[in-house]
Amino acid sequence: MSDDHVYLSLAEGHEDGDARWAFGTGFEDPLYGVSTAVPEDVDPADLAACCLALGDDALVTAQRLAEWTTRAPELEEEVALANIGLDLLGQARLLYARCGQVDGTGRGEDAYAYFRDADDFRSVRLAELPNGDFAFSMARLLVLSAWRLAHFERLAASRDPVLAAVAAKGVKELTYHRQYAAEWVVRLGDGTAESHRRMQAGLDRVMPYVGELFAAYDAAEAVLAVLRQVGEAATLSLPAVPEAAAGSGREGEHTEHLAVLLADLQSVARAHPEATW
Amino acid sequence: MVTALADVRRARRIAEQVPDPELPMLTLADLGVLREVRMTPEGTVVADLTPTYSGCPAMSEMRAEVFARLTGAGYERVEVRTVLDPPWTTDWITSEGRRKLAEHGIAPPGPAPRPAPGPVPLVLSPRREAVCCPRCGSTDTEETSRFGATSCKALWRCRACREPFEHVKEI
Numbered sequence: 001m002s003d004d005h006v007y008l009s010l011a012e013g014h015e016d017g018d019a020r021w022a023f024g025t026g027f028e029d030p031l032y033g034v035s036t037a038v039p040e041d042v043d044p045a046d047l048a049a050c051c052l053a054l055g056d057d058a059l060v061t062a063q064r065l066a067e068w069t070t071r072a073p074e075l076e077e078e079v080a081l082a083n084i085g086l087d088l089l090g091q092a093r094l095l096y097a098r099c100g101q102v103d104g105t106g107r108g109e110d111a112y113a114y115f116r117d118a119d120d121f122r123s124v125r126l127a128e129l130p131n132g133d134f135a136f137s138m139a140r141l142l143v144l145s146a147w148r149l150a151h152f153e154r155l156a157a158s159r160d161p162v163l164a165a166v167a168a169k170g171v172k173e174l175t176y177h178r179q180y181a182a183e184w185v186v187r188l189g190d191g192t193a194e195s196h197r198r199m200q201a202g203l204d205r206v207m208p209y210v211g212e213l214f215a216a217y218d219a220a221e222a223v224l225a226v227l228r229q230v231g232e233a234a235t236l237s238l239p240a241v242p243e244a245a246a247g248s249g250r251e252g253e254h255t256e257h258l259a260v261l262l263a264d265l266q267s268v269a270r271a272h273p274e275a276t277w
Numbered sequence: 278m279v280t281a282l283a284d285v286r287r288a289r290r291i292a293e294q295v296p297d298p299e300l301p302m303l304t305l306a307d308l309g310v311l312r313e314v315r316m317t318p319e320g321t322v323v324a325d326l327t328p329t330y331s332g333c334p335a336m337s338e339m340r341a342e343v344f345a346r347l348t349g350a351g352y353e354r355v356e357v358r359t360v361l362d363p364p365w366t367t368d369w370i371t372s373e374g375r376r377k378l379a380e381h382g383i384a385p386p387g388p389a390p391r392p393a394p395g396p397v398p399l400v401l402s403p404r405r406e407a408v409c410c411p412r413c414g415s416t417d418t419e420e421t422s423r424f425g426a427t428s429c430k431a432l433w434r435c436r437a438c439r440e441p442f443e444h445v446k447e448i
Contacts, residue, residue: 030336030359031359031361032340032357032358032359033325033356033357033358033359033360034358034359034360034361076421076422076424076432079422079424079425079426080422080423080424082424083424083425083428084424086330086332086334086428087330087331087332087428088332089332090328090330090331090332090333091331091332093331093332094331094361153392161362162361164362165361165362165364166331166361168362168363168364169328169331169361169364169365170331171392172364172366172448173330173331173448175392176423176448178397179397179398179399180423180424182397182399183399183400183401186399186401187401226397229396229397230397230399233399
Protein backbone atom coordinates (compact mmCIF):
# COMPACT_ATOMS: atom_id res chain seq x y z
CA MET A 1 0.00 0.00 0.00
CA SER A 2 2.31 2.70 -1.27
CA ASP A 3 -0.36 5.30 -1.75
CA ASP A 4 -2.08 7.31 0.93
CA HIS A 5 -5.34 7.19 -0.96
CA VAL A 6 -7.19 4.11 0.17
CA TYR A 7 -9.03 3.53 -3.12
CA LEU A 8 -5.93 3.95 -5.25
CA SER A 9 -4.21 1.45 -2.97
CA LEU A 10 -7.04 -1.01 -3.46
CA ALA A 11 -6.61 -0.76 -7.20
CA GLU A 12 -2.96 -1.71 -6.95
CA GLY A 13 -1.86 -5.24 -7.48
CA HIS A 14 -4.45 -6.00 -10.14
CA GLU A 15 -3.36 -6.85 -13.63
CA ASP A 16 -3.49 -4.05 -16.17
CA GLY A 17 -4.21 -1.53 -13.43
CA ASP A 18 -7.77 -2.85 -13.26
CA ALA A 19 -9.36 -0.41 -10.84
CA ARG A 20 -12.86 -1.81 -10.72
CA TRP A 21 -12.31 -3.32 -7.28
CA ALA A 22 -11.99 0.21 -5.98
CA PHE A 23 -14.04 2.28 -8.39
CA GLY A 24 -16.76 -0.02 -9.63
CA THR A 25 -17.17 -1.50 -13.06
CA GLY A 26 -18.16 1.57 -15.02
CA PHE A 27 -21.25 -0.21 -16.33
CA GLU A 28 -24.06 2.04 -15.19
CA ASP A 29 -26.98 1.38 -17.49
CA PRO A 30 -29.00 -1.62 -16.30
CA LEU A 31 -30.65 -1.76 -19.74
CA TYR A 32 -27.39 -1.69 -21.73
CA GLY A 33 -27.82 -3.51 -25.02
CA VAL A 34 -31.62 -3.71 -24.77
CA SER A 35 -33.31 -2.11 -27.79
CA THR A 36 -34.47 1.41 -26.93
CA ALA A 37 -37.09 1.55 -29.68
CA VAL A 38 -40.69 2.37 -28.73
CA PRO A 39 -43.37 0.50 -30.70
CA GLU A 40 -45.44 2.75 -32.94
CA ASP A 41 -48.71 2.05 -31.14
CA VAL A 42 -47.30 2.99 -27.72
CA ASP A 43 -47.61 6.58 -26.48
CA PRO A 44 -44.17 7.45 -25.06
CA ALA A 45 -45.65 9.88 -22.51
CA ASP A 46 -48.02 7.22 -21.13
CA LEU A 47 -45.23 4.66 -21.03
CA ALA A 48 -42.90 7.07 -19.21
CA ALA A 49 -45.60 7.94 -16.65
CA CYS A 50 -46.28 4.25 -16.00
CA CYS A 51 -42.57 3.42 -15.57
CA LEU A 52 -42.05 6.44 -13.32
CA ALA A 53 -44.95 5.66 -10.97
CA LEU A 54 -43.96 1.99 -10.66
CA GLY A 55 -40.29 2.90 -10.26
CA ASP A 56 -41.11 5.42 -7.53
CA ASP A 57 -43.34 2.95 -5.65
CA ALA A 58 -40.47 0.44 -5.74
CA LEU A 59 -37.74 2.87 -4.68
CA VAL A 60 -39.69 4.31 -1.76
CA THR A 61 -40.80 0.85 -0.59
CA ALA A 62 -37.22 -0.45 -0.88
CA GLN A 63 -35.99 2.42 1.27
CA ARG A 64 -38.60 1.71 3.97
CA LEU A 65 -37.72 -2.01 3.92
CA ALA A 66 -34.01 -1.18 4.22
CA GLU A 67 -34.80 0.81 7.36
CA TRP A 68 -35.70 -2.48 9.07
CA THR A 69 -32.07 -3.57 8.79
CA THR A 70 -30.68 -3.78 12.35
CA ARG A 71 -34.20 -3.24 13.72
CA ALA A 72 -36.14 -6.35 12.66
CA PRO A 73 -37.38 -8.84 15.27
CA GLU A 74 -34.98 -11.58 14.09
CA LEU A 75 -31.92 -11.81 11.85
CA GLU A 76 -33.77 -14.01 9.34
CA GLU A 77 -36.51 -11.38 8.97
CA GLU A 78 -33.93 -8.67 8.48
CA VAL A 79 -32.34 -10.69 5.69
CA ALA A 80 -35.75 -11.34 4.16
CA LEU A 81 -36.81 -7.68 4.23
CA ALA A 82 -33.48 -6.55 2.78
CA ASN A 83 -33.81 -9.15 -0.01
CA ILE A 84 -37.31 -7.99 -0.87
CA GLY A 85 -36.07 -4.39 -0.88
CA LEU A 86 -33.21 -5.37 -3.18
CA ASP A 87 -35.60 -6.95 -5.69
CA LEU A 88 -37.67 -3.75 -5.68
CA LEU A 89 -34.58 -1.58 -6.05
CA GLY A 90 -33.63 -3.63 -9.10
CA GLN A 91 -37.11 -3.15 -10.55
CA ALA A 92 -36.85 0.60 -9.90
CA ARG A 93 -33.49 0.81 -11.71
CA LEU A 94 -34.85 -0.92 -14.81
CA LEU A 95 -38.04 1.19 -14.81
CA TYR A 96 -36.13 4.47 -14.37
CA ALA A 97 -33.75 3.49 -17.17
CA ARG A 98 -36.72 2.80 -19.46
CA CYS A 99 -38.37 6.07 -18.38
CA GLY A 100 -35.23 8.01 -19.30
CA GLN A 101 -35.23 6.44 -22.76
CA VAL A 102 -38.82 7.40 -23.56
CA ASP A 103 -39.61 10.66 -21.72
CA GLY A 104 -37.37 12.67 -24.02
CA THR A 105 -34.88 13.71 -21.34
CA GLY A 106 -32.34 10.91 -21.76
CA ARG A 107 -31.77 10.91 -17.99
CA GLY A 108 -30.13 7.99 -16.23
CA GLU A 109 -31.43 6.14 -13.17
CA ASP A 110 -29.54 8.34 -10.69
CA ALA A 111 -31.24 11.50 -11.96
CA TYR A 112 -34.61 10.01 -11.02
CA ALA A 113 -33.59 8.55 -7.68
CA TYR A 114 -31.35 11.30 -6.34
CA PHE A 115 -32.09 14.56 -8.07
CA ARG A 116 -35.84 14.99 -7.89
CA ASP A 117 -37.77 16.53 -4.99
CA ALA A 118 -40.76 15.03 -3.24
CA ASP A 119 -43.22 16.95 -5.48
CA ASP A 120 -41.80 15.16 -8.52
CA PHE A 121 -42.32 11.66 -7.10
CA ARG A 122 -45.37 9.73 -8.33
CA SER A 123 -45.38 6.98 -5.69
CA VAL A 124 -48.48 6.22 -3.64
CA ARG A 125 -48.62 7.70 -0.15
CA LEU A 126 -49.00 4.26 1.41
CA ALA A 127 -45.38 3.49 0.44
CA GLU A 128 -43.87 6.52 2.20
CA LEU A 129 -45.58 6.19 5.62
CA PRO A 130 -43.04 5.49 8.38
CA ASN A 131 -42.51 1.82 9.22
CA GLY A 132 -44.06 2.02 12.67
CA ASP A 133 -45.06 -1.35 14.06
CA PHE A 134 -43.78 -4.52 12.33
CA ALA A 135 -47.44 -5.55 11.93
CA PHE A 136 -48.22 -2.35 10.02
CA SER A 137 -45.20 -2.96 7.78
CA MET A 138 -46.45 -6.46 7.00
CA ALA A 139 -50.00 -5.28 6.24
CA ARG A 140 -48.58 -2.62 3.94
CA LEU A 141 -46.22 -5.06 2.21
CA LEU A 142 -49.11 -7.46 1.64
CA VAL A 143 -51.26 -4.77 0.00
CA LEU A 144 -48.44 -3.25 -2.05
CA SER A 145 -47.13 -6.59 -3.31
CA ALA A 146 -50.61 -7.98 -4.06
CA TRP A 147 -51.45 -4.87 -6.10
CA ARG A 148 -48.08 -4.77 -7.85
CA LEU A 149 -48.24 -8.48 -8.66
CA ALA A 150 -51.72 -8.07 -10.21
CA HIS A 151 -50.51 -5.05 -12.20
CA PHE A 152 -47.30 -6.78 -13.38
CA GLU A 153 -49.23 -9.87 -14.48
CA ARG A 154 -51.15 -7.56 -16.78
CA LEU A 155 -48.07 -5.56 -17.87
CA ALA A 156 -46.22 -8.76 -18.84
CA ALA A 157 -48.41 -8.49 -21.97
CA SER A 158 -47.60 -4.79 -22.46
CA ARG A 159 -47.05 -3.66 -26.04
CA ASP A 160 -43.73 -2.18 -24.90
CA PRO A 161 -41.28 -5.09 -24.90
CA VAL A 162 -39.00 -3.61 -22.23
CA LEU A 163 -41.80 -2.94 -19.75
CA ALA A 164 -43.25 -6.38 -20.54
CA ALA A 165 -39.90 -8.07 -19.77
CA VAL A 166 -39.40 -6.11 -16.53
CA ALA A 167 -42.91 -7.07 -15.44
CA ALA A 168 -42.52 -10.75 -16.36
CA LYS A 169 -39.37 -10.92 -14.25
CA GLY A 170 -41.03 -8.99 -11.42
CA VAL A 171 -43.98 -11.40 -11.27
CA LYS A 172 -41.68 -14.18 -10.05
CA GLU A 173 -40.15 -11.96 -7.37
CA LEU A 174 -43.43 -10.42 -6.20
CA THR A 175 -44.98 -13.85 -5.76
CA TYR A 176 -42.37 -14.53 -3.06
CA HIS A 177 -42.88 -11.06 -1.48
CA ARG A 178 -46.65 -11.44 -1.25
CA GLN A 179 -46.35 -14.88 0.28
CA TYR A 180 -43.84 -13.66 2.87
CA ALA A 181 -46.11 -10.80 3.96
CA ALA A 182 -49.23 -12.99 3.93
CA GLU A 183 -47.61 -15.55 6.22
CA TRP A 184 -46.66 -12.88 8.75
CA VAL A 185 -50.16 -11.41 8.68
CA VAL A 186 -51.57 -14.86 9.51
CA ARG A 187 -48.91 -15.60 12.13
CA LEU A 188 -49.55 -12.32 13.96
CA GLY A 189 -53.31 -12.10 13.38
CA ASP A 190 -53.91 -15.65 14.56
CA GLY A 191 -51.24 -15.47 17.26
CA THR A 192 -51.58 -14.03 20.76
CA ALA A 193 -54.18 -11.47 21.86
CA GLU A 194 -51.50 -8.78 21.71
CA SER A 195 -50.20 -9.72 18.25
CA HIS A 196 -53.82 -9.95 17.00
CA ARG A 197 -54.60 -6.49 18.33
CA ARG A 198 -51.53 -4.99 16.68
CA MET A 199 -52.06 -6.81 13.36
CA GLN A 200 -55.66 -5.57 13.23
CA ALA A 201 -54.47 -2.05 14.02
CA GLY A 202 -51.89 -2.31 11.22
CA LEU A 203 -54.48 -3.43 8.69
CA ASP A 204 -56.88 -0.69 9.83
CA ARG A 205 -54.17 1.88 9.25
CA VAL A 206 -53.35 0.62 5.74
CA MET A 207 -56.87 0.48 4.32
CA PRO A 208 -57.55 4.25 4.02
CA TYR A 209 -54.66 4.47 1.54
CA VAL A 210 -55.64 1.55 -0.69
CA GLY A 211 -57.96 3.57 -2.94
CA GLU A 212 -54.99 5.51 -4.31
CA LEU A 213 -53.52 2.29 -5.73
CA PHE A 214 -56.79 1.27 -7.35
CA ALA A 215 -57.15 4.68 -9.00
CA ALA A 216 -53.90 4.02 -10.88
CA TYR A 217 -54.65 0.44 -11.86
CA ASP A 218 -57.91 -1.08 -10.76
CA ALA A 219 -56.86 -4.38 -9.25
CA ALA A 220 -59.44 -4.04 -6.46
CA GLU A 221 -60.91 -7.45 -7.15
CA ALA A 222 -57.58 -9.30 -7.05
CA VAL A 223 -56.23 -7.40 -4.04
CA LEU A 224 -59.42 -7.70 -2.00
CA ALA A 225 -59.61 -11.42 -2.77
CA VAL A 226 -56.11 -11.80 -1.29
CA LEU A 227 -57.01 -9.67 1.73
CA ARG A 228 -60.21 -11.67 2.33
CA GLN A 229 -58.37 -15.00 2.07
CA VAL A 230 -55.44 -13.95 4.26
CA GLY A 231 -57.62 -11.95 6.65
CA GLU A 232 -59.88 -14.94 7.23
CA ALA A 233 -56.95 -17.26 7.96
CA ALA A 234 -55.57 -14.55 10.27
CA THR A 235 -58.93 -14.08 12.09
CA LEU A 236 -58.86 -10.39 11.19
CA SER A 237 -61.81 -8.26 10.21
CA LEU A 238 -61.38 -6.51 6.90
CA PRO A 239 -62.15 -2.79 7.07
CA ALA A 240 -64.16 -1.34 4.19
CA VAL A 241 -62.15 0.41 1.47
CA PRO A 242 -63.02 4.07 1.86
CA GLU A 243 -63.46 6.41 -1.09
CA ALA A 244 -60.03 7.62 -2.22
CA ALA A 245 -59.14 10.67 -0.14
CA ALA A 246 -58.51 14.02 -1.83
CA GLY A 247 -55.10 14.36 -3.41
CA SER A 248 -52.84 11.56 -4.52
CA GLY A 249 -49.17 10.67 -4.49
CA ARG A 250 -49.65 9.90 -8.18
CA GLU A 251 -50.12 13.65 -8.70
CA GLY A 252 -47.14 14.53 -6.52
CA GLU A 253 -49.22 15.31 -3.42
CA HIS A 254 -47.43 13.56 -0.60
CA THR A 255 -47.45 13.39 3.16
CA GLU A 256 -44.69 15.19 5.05
CA HIS A 257 -42.89 11.84 5.43
CA LEU A 258 -41.63 11.57 1.83
CA ALA A 259 -39.37 14.64 1.99
CA VAL A 260 -37.72 13.27 5.14
CA LEU A 261 -37.22 9.85 3.53
CA LEU A 262 -35.70 11.45 0.42
CA ALA A 263 -33.38 13.69 2.44
CA ASP A 264 -31.86 10.54 3.88
CA LEU A 265 -31.83 8.63 0.57
CA GLN A 266 -30.36 11.50 -1.46
CA SER A 267 -27.94 13.09 1.00
CA VAL A 268 -24.70 11.51 -0.28
CA ALA A 269 -25.51 11.92 -3.98
CA ARG A 270 -26.44 15.58 -3.47
CA ALA A 271 -23.41 16.35 -1.31
CA HIS A 272 -21.12 14.89 -4.02
CA PRO A 273 -23.02 15.32 -7.29
CA GLU A 274 -19.96 14.70 -9.46
CA ALA A 275 -18.90 11.54 -7.66
CA THR A 276 -18.81 8.19 -9.44
CA TRP A 277 -19.13 4.83 -7.75
CA MET B 278 -15.24 -18.25 -42.91
CA VAL B 279 -13.66 -21.19 -41.16
CA THR B 280 -11.50 -18.78 -39.18
CA ALA B 281 -14.52 -16.71 -38.18
CA LEU B 282 -16.30 -19.83 -36.98
CA ALA B 283 -13.30 -20.98 -34.98
CA ASP B 284 -12.99 -17.48 -33.63
CA VAL B 285 -16.55 -17.29 -32.33
CA ARG B 286 -16.16 -20.76 -30.79
CA ARG B 287 -13.06 -19.58 -28.98
CA ALA B 288 -14.83 -16.44 -27.78
CA ARG B 289 -17.71 -18.55 -26.52
CA ARG B 290 -15.36 -20.85 -24.61
CA ILE B 291 -13.71 -17.84 -22.96
CA ALA B 292 -17.01 -16.26 -21.93
CA GLU B 293 -18.36 -19.60 -20.71
CA GLN B 294 -15.49 -19.97 -18.27
CA VAL B 295 -16.17 -16.69 -16.41
CA PRO B 296 -17.06 -17.58 -12.80
CA ASP B 297 -20.12 -16.19 -11.05
CA PRO B 298 -18.95 -13.59 -8.50
CA GLU B 299 -21.29 -14.84 -5.76
CA LEU B 300 -21.23 -18.57 -6.51
CA PRO B 301 -17.63 -18.84 -7.76
CA MET B 302 -17.81 -22.62 -8.14
CA LEU B 303 -20.18 -22.01 -11.07
CA THR B 304 -19.37 -20.48 -14.42
CA LEU B 305 -21.81 -18.10 -16.09
CA ALA B 306 -22.58 -20.96 -18.49
CA ASP B 307 -23.36 -23.36 -15.59
CA LEU B 308 -25.67 -20.73 -14.11
CA GLY B 309 -27.49 -20.17 -17.40
CA VAL B 310 -26.79 -16.43 -17.27
CA LEU B 311 -24.69 -16.45 -20.44
CA ARG B 312 -27.30 -16.87 -23.15
CA GLU B 313 -25.36 -16.43 -26.36
CA VAL B 314 -22.01 -15.42 -27.82
CA ARG B 315 -21.95 -14.43 -31.48
CA MET B 316 -19.94 -12.39 -33.93
CA THR B 317 -21.42 -9.63 -36.05
CA PRO B 318 -20.43 -9.35 -39.73
CA GLU B 319 -18.30 -6.35 -38.68
CA GLY B 320 -16.33 -8.58 -36.31
CA THR B 321 -17.74 -7.45 -32.97
CA VAL B 322 -18.09 -10.19 -30.37
CA VAL B 323 -21.51 -9.86 -28.72
CA ALA B 324 -22.23 -11.70 -25.45
CA ASP B 325 -25.78 -11.78 -24.06
CA LEU B 326 -26.34 -12.00 -20.30
CA THR B 327 -29.70 -12.43 -18.56
CA PRO B 328 -29.85 -11.24 -14.92
CA THR B 329 -30.92 -13.78 -12.31
CA TYR B 330 -32.88 -11.27 -10.20
CA SER B 331 -33.90 -7.66 -11.03
CA GLY B 332 -31.71 -6.38 -8.22
CA CYS B 333 -28.79 -8.78 -8.62
CA PRO B 334 -25.78 -6.66 -7.58
CA ALA B 335 -23.37 -9.06 -9.31
CA MET B 336 -24.65 -8.15 -12.78
CA SER B 337 -22.23 -5.30 -13.48
CA GLU B 338 -19.34 -7.41 -12.20
CA MET B 339 -20.32 -10.23 -14.58
CA ARG B 340 -20.45 -7.80 -17.48
CA ALA B 341 -17.09 -6.31 -16.57
CA GLU B 342 -15.45 -9.73 -16.25
CA VAL B 343 -16.79 -11.07 -19.56
CA PHE B 344 -15.68 -7.84 -21.25
CA ALA B 345 -12.23 -7.94 -19.63
CA ARG B 346 -11.57 -11.59 -20.51
CA LEU B 347 -12.66 -11.22 -24.13
CA THR B 348 -10.67 -8.04 -24.72
CA GLY B 349 -7.75 -9.64 -22.84
CA ALA B 350 -7.93 -12.57 -25.26
CA GLY B 351 -7.37 -10.21 -28.17
CA TYR B 352 -10.90 -9.38 -29.31
CA GLU B 353 -10.86 -5.68 -30.07
CA ARG B 354 -14.56 -5.04 -30.33
CA VAL B 355 -16.62 -6.59 -27.56
CA GLU B 356 -20.17 -5.83 -26.47
CA VAL B 357 -21.81 -7.38 -23.43
CA ARG B 358 -25.56 -6.90 -23.69
CA THR B 359 -28.38 -7.34 -21.22
CA VAL B 360 -31.23 -9.56 -22.39
CA LEU B 361 -34.35 -9.42 -20.21
CA ASP B 362 -36.69 -11.64 -22.17
CA PRO B 363 -37.29 -14.47 -21.45
CA PRO B 364 -36.61 -14.00 -17.71
CA TRP B 365 -33.97 -16.18 -16.07
CA THR B 366 -35.15 -19.33 -14.34
CA THR B 367 -33.31 -21.80 -12.12
CA ASP B 368 -34.29 -24.42 -14.73
CA TRP B 369 -31.42 -22.98 -16.82
CA ILE B 370 -28.78 -24.11 -14.30
CA THR B 371 -27.02 -26.97 -16.08
CA SER B 372 -26.69 -30.47 -14.64
CA GLU B 373 -22.95 -29.78 -14.31
CA GLY B 374 -23.85 -26.62 -12.36
CA ARG B 375 -26.20 -28.58 -10.08
CA ARG B 376 -23.49 -31.15 -9.40
CA LYS B 377 -20.99 -28.41 -8.47
CA LEU B 378 -23.51 -26.69 -6.17
CA ALA B 379 -24.16 -29.90 -4.23
CA GLU B 380 -20.45 -30.61 -4.08
CA HIS B 381 -19.95 -27.22 -2.40
CA GLY B 382 -22.68 -27.74 0.17
CA ILE B 383 -25.49 -25.85 -1.58
CA ALA B 384 -28.62 -27.83 -2.40
CA PRO B 385 -29.53 -27.28 -6.07
CA PRO B 386 -33.03 -26.13 -7.05
CA GLY B 387 -35.90 -28.42 -8.01
CA PRO B 388 -38.10 -27.60 -11.01
CA ALA B 389 -39.27 -23.96 -11.11
CA PRO B 390 -42.92 -23.49 -10.10
CA ARG B 391 -45.40 -22.62 -12.83
CA PRO B 392 -47.40 -19.44 -12.21
CA ALA B 393 -50.42 -20.55 -10.19
CA PRO B 394 -53.36 -18.17 -9.96
CA GLY B 395 -55.63 -18.57 -6.98
CA PRO B 396 -55.14 -18.33 -3.24
CA VAL B 397 -51.83 -17.37 -1.64
CA PRO B 398 -50.21 -20.53 -0.28
CA LEU B 399 -50.15 -20.11 3.51
CA VAL B 400 -47.79 -22.62 5.11
CA LEU B 401 -46.67 -21.47 8.52
CA SER B 402 -44.83 -24.58 9.62
CA PRO B 403 -41.32 -25.04 8.19
CA ARG B 404 -41.47 -26.11 4.56
CA ARG B 405 -40.37 -29.66 3.88
CA GLU B 406 -40.12 -30.36 0.19
CA ALA B 407 -37.65 -33.21 0.06
CA VAL B 408 -34.62 -31.03 -0.53
CA CYS B 409 -31.61 -33.32 -0.20
CA CYS B 410 -29.09 -32.42 2.50
CA PRO B 411 -25.86 -31.80 0.56
CA ARG B 412 -23.83 -33.19 3.47
CA CYS B 413 -25.52 -36.48 4.36
CA GLY B 414 -28.06 -36.90 1.55
CA SER B 415 -31.06 -37.17 3.88
CA THR B 416 -34.36 -35.73 2.65
CA ASP B 417 -35.43 -35.11 6.24
CA THR B 418 -34.78 -31.37 5.88
CA GLU B 419 -36.71 -28.16 6.54
CA GLU B 420 -36.59 -24.52 5.49
CA THR B 421 -35.57 -21.98 8.15
CA SER B 422 -35.92 -18.87 5.95
CA ARG B 423 -36.84 -18.40 2.32
CA PHE B 424 -34.34 -15.54 2.02
CA GLY B 425 -30.58 -15.91 2.47
CA ALA B 426 -27.21 -14.27 1.94
CA THR B 427 -27.90 -13.71 -1.77
CA SER B 428 -31.16 -13.20 -3.67
CA CYS B 429 -31.05 -16.68 -5.13
CA LYS B 430 -30.66 -18.71 -1.93
CA ALA B 431 -32.84 -19.87 0.97
CA LEU B 432 -31.70 -21.17 4.38
CA TRP B 433 -32.40 -24.80 5.27
CA ARG B 434 -31.34 -27.30 7.89
CA CYS B 435 -31.02 -31.05 7.94
CA ARG B 436 -32.97 -32.82 10.68
CA ALA B 437 -30.86 -35.98 10.30
CA CYS B 438 -27.28 -34.63 10.58
CA ARG B 439 -28.34 -31.27 12.10
CA GLU B 440 -26.28 -29.23 9.63
CA PRO B 441 -27.64 -25.93 8.32
CA PHE B 442 -27.20 -25.44 4.57
CA GLU B 443 -28.17 -23.16 1.70
CA HIS B 444 -30.56 -24.03 -1.09
CA VAL B 445 -30.88 -22.29 -4.46
CA LYS B 446 -34.59 -21.52 -4.44
CA GLU B 447 -36.70 -22.24 -7.46
CA ILE B 448 -37.70 -19.26 -9.57
